[in-house]
Amino acid sequence: MNNTLKAVQISNNIYWVGAIDWSMRNFHGYETSRGTTYNAYLILDEKVTLIDTVKAPFKDELLKRIASVVNPAKIDIIVSSHVEPDHSGALPFVKEYARNAEIITSHPNGLKGLTARYGNLNYKPVKAGDSISIGERTLQFVPTPMLHWPDSMVTYCPEEKILFSNDAFGEHLATSMRFDDENDLETILFEAKKYYANILMPFGKQALAALVSLGGHDIRMIATGHGVIWRQNIETILDCYSEWAGGEVQDRAVVVFDSMWGSTQILAQTITEAFAAKGIPAAYYDIKATPMSDIVTDIFTSKYLAVGSPTINNQMMPTIAAFLNYLKGLRPQNHKGFAFGSYGWGGQSVGQVEDEMKAAGIEIMLDKIRIANVPTPAQLEEIVKKITEMEVQ
Numbered sequence: 001m002n003n004t005l006k007a008v009q010i011s012n013n014i015y016w017v018g019a020i021d022w023s024m025r026n027f028h029g030y031e032t033s034r035g036t037t038y039n040a041y042l043i044l045d046e047k048v049t050l051i052d053t054v055k056a057p058f059k060d061e062l063l064k065r066i067a068s069v070v071n072p073a074k075i076d077i078i079v080s081s082h083v084e085p086d087h088s089g090a091l092p093f094v095k096e097y098a099r100n101a102e103i104i105t106s107h108p109n110g111l112k113g114l115t116a117r118y119g120n121l122n123y124k125p126v127k128a129g130d131s132i133s134i135g136e137r138t139l140q141f142v143p144t145p146m147l148h149w150p151d152s153m154v155t156y157c158p159e160e161k162i163l164f165s166n167d168a169f170g171e172h173l174a175t176s177m178r179f180d181d182e183n184d185l186e187t188i189l190f191e192a193k194k195y196y197a198n199i200l201m202p203f204g205k206q207a208l209a210a211l212v213s214l215g216g217h218d219i220r221m222i223a224t225g226h227g228v229i230w231r232q233n234i235e236t237i238l239d240c241y242s243e244w245a246g247g248e249v250q251d252r253a254v255v256v257f258d259s260m261w262g263s264t265q266i267l268a269q270t271i272t273e274a275f276a277a278k279g280i281p282a283a284y285y286d287i288k289a290t291p292m293s294d295i296v297t298d299i300f301t302s303k304y305l306a307v308g309s310p311t312i313n314n315q316m317m318p319t320i321a322a323f324l325n326y327l328k329g330l331r332p333q334n335h336k337g338f339a340f341g342s343y344g345w346g347g348q349s350v351g352q353v354e355d356e357m358k359a360a361g362i363e364i365m366l367d368k369i370r371i372a373n374v375p376t377p378a379q380l381e382e383i384v385k386k387i388t389e390m391e392v393q
């Protein structure tokens with residue numbers, strides 16, 4: 001076992017004891033190009049308290065970091081903020097050392113979830129408004145249901161003014177430095193937006209409710225479940241969440257397509273140019289070249305969306321079908337758009353794309369663009385004209 005893995009002090013007698021997953025590149029479909037961390041925190045008080053664990057394969061890293069400051073057998077309390085295994089996976093392992101530890105979890109969903117996964121490990125369910133004293137410090141529990149699982153909760157320590165926020169305010173970013181101000185802010189905020197878009201987007205109302213419930217708390221540090229700990233840019237990330245949860249979109253367009261022999265690609269290029277000529281910045285994504293999770297991050301705050309596919313075997317391209325299925329699950333808000341594509345015969349794909357866009361909640365703002373074989377210069381001019389004349393408010 002690697003003896004160089006140490007706890008990192010983040011406040012007096014409070015330590016980060018998580019794990020860094022440098023190699024993670026796919027988080028059940030979410031492409032994580034910068035890896036991630038699974039953050040856990042250890043508080044040395046009269047009752048030694050561990051907040052969250054890590055994904056099971058990283059259990060030795062967690063244990064080693066804990067053992068660098070305290071014997072794991074001395075842990076009295078484990079707070080399980082969230083049942084998802086990236087945070088709870090090492091719980092049974094830690095319990096083998098901390099045999100008498102009580103596990104605090106939300107009532108009823110945390111209790112149900114942990115029991116179903118790990119059996120009875122000595123749980124103490126808590127509800128909104130419940131708090132415990134661990135000695136000099138208090139831990140207050142704030143449920144954040146469906147942010148993003150039914151069991152999710154955050155923990156606030158008023159004496160330290162630290163919010164242990166689990167998935168909220170986090171990002172998938174593997175880094176050797178624990179704090180926001182020790183990393184590149186632009187990169188962190190991009191990854192935080194990507195995290196919100198790909199994981200929290202369907203739960204905007206719940207995110208707003210959580211922000212309201214946290215509004216009365218004086219926060220000097222947000223100790224997240226993934227990525228960096230916020231201490232210098234707390235207002236910035238709270239403002240971003242407020243904006244994202246409100247579903248604010250900008251006058252930007254995203255054009256996503258697949259192409260077989262280049263005709264749909266020409267349409268995508270023409271549509272991108274036409275948006276730009278209209279003064280609307282447009283991003284052009286060949287679905288084969290960019291991960292869906294990056295495209296969705298751009299769509300999230302862009303008002304306009306055009307999706308294109310040629311027809312293959314009477315269907316849209318499987319790549320576009322998968323993309324629209326992914327988008328539909330994220331329930332995007334406040335977007336308008338249209339479908340386009342080329343075909344040799346039949347040409348069913350464009351109608352299918354339009355139907356799936358409607359099912360994803362996209363308001364259709366322009367009749368679908370269907371072009372047989374290869375678009376002629378006159379047809380391309382006509383597309384530009386339609387987009388130029390398109391109402392955009």
Ligand code: FEO
Nearest residue numbers: 082084086167225
């Ligand atoms: Fe990071 Fe929802 O688990």
